[in-house]
Amino acid sequence: MRIDVVSIFPEYLEGLRLSLIGKAIDQGLLELGVHDLRAFTVDRHRTVDDTPYGGGAGMVMKAEPWALALERILDAAAAPGSLAPRDRLGEADEAAPADEAAAADAETADAVTAAGKPVLIVPSPAGPVFDQRTAEELAHADHLVFACGRYEGIDQRVLDWAQERFECRPMSIGDYVLNGGEVASMVMIEAVTRLIPGVIGNPESLAEESHEDGLLEYPIYTKPASWRGHEVPEVLLSGNHQAIARWRRDRRLERTAEVRPDLLARLDDLDRGDREALD
Numbered sequence: 001m002r003i004d005v006v007s008i009f010p011e012y013l014e015g016l017r018l019s020l021i022g023k024a025i026d027q028g029l030l031e032l033g034v035h036d037l038r039a040f041t042v043d044r045h046r047t048v049d050d051t052p053y054g055g056g057a058g059m060v061m062k063a064e065p066w067a068l069a070l071e072r073i074l075d076a077a078a079a080p081g082s083l084a085p086r087d088r089l090g091e092a093d094e095a096a097p098a099d100e101a102a103a104a105d106a107e108t109a110d111a112v113t114a115a116g117k118p119v120l121i122v123p124s125p126a127g128p129v130f131d132q133r134t135a136e137e138l139a140h141a142d143h144l145v146f147a148c149g150r151y152e153g154i155d156q157r158v159l160d161w162a163q164e165r166f167e168c169r170p171m172s173i174g175d176y177v178l179n180g181g182e183v184a185s186m187v188m189i190e191a192v193t194r195l196i197p198g199v200i201g202n203p204e205s206l207a208e209e210s211h212e213d214g215l216l217e218y219p220i221y222t223k224p225a226s227w228r229g230h231e232v233p234e235v236l237l238s239g240n241h242q243a244i245a246r247w248r249r250d251r252r253l254e255r256t257a258e259v260r261p262d263l264l265a266r267l268d269d270l271d272r273g274d275r276e277a278l279d
C-alpha cells in the first residue's frame, strides 16, 4: 500500500515514521509520502488560503495548490519510483511549473484511474464516521491519499474536480471539531495500516480486539499475580483454557453491555452462554 498525505504542516506527520508504521515502511510493506501543500502554490507569497465567497469568518483553502499537489501524486502513482518510498518529511516537493504539470498529469491521471482510482480521504467533521469496518475496508486499498484541510476547509471545487480522478471520501473520526486534518489522518492511517498483513508481528493479537467482532476487549493482566492488594482473577492462573475462554467472552459481553450497549444491540450471533452472561 502507498499512502500520501498533503498538509501545510508536513512535520505533523512525523509520528508516522515511528514504531510499527516506520518499521513497515523500512520493510517495504508500506510506502509513505508526505507533501507540503505550499510547494504547490503558484505565487511568491506561497498563498494557500483566501476569504470565503458569501462572507463569513475564517479563511478557505484555495483550489489550485490542491489540484497541483493531487495531480503530482497521481503522476507519481502512474510512474512508480518517481517518488521515493520514504520521502523525507518536510522536504517540499519540487512542483513542475503549472503548465507542464497540468499537461503531464492530465495524461498520467487517466492511466491511473484506468487502473483503479486511488482513495482520496478528506478528514472532516461533516463526513461519515470512520470505524473499524472502514479501517478493514481501506486496508485493502492500493493507494490512499489524505488531504489535510486547515482553516475553514478546502474549496468544494477541489472535491468536485477530484471525483474524476479519485474515489473521494470525506471522513470524520468523531463528532467533534479539530483545527485541521493532520491528527485525524494519523488516526486513520494507524487504524488502517496495522491491519496490513505483516505490520503487526503476531496477527493473532488482532483477534478479540475491541470492535474486531462487535464486542469490546476483555480486561488484561500480567505479572505479578498480586499487586498492591489487587489480584489477577484466579481463572487466568488455572491453565483451564476452556474456562479462560468463557471468562474472557463473559467479560467482553459485560463490558460491551455496560460501555457500548449500542454495539451489543447490533450482534445477532449471541449463544445461550452469552445470554446467561448478560442476564
Ligand SMILES: NC(=O)c1ccno1
Binding pocket: 123, 124, 125, 171, 172, 173, 174, 175, 176, 177, 178, 179, 180, 181, 184
Ligand atoms: N472530526 C473530524 O474528523 C475532524 C477532522 C477535522 N476536524 O474535525
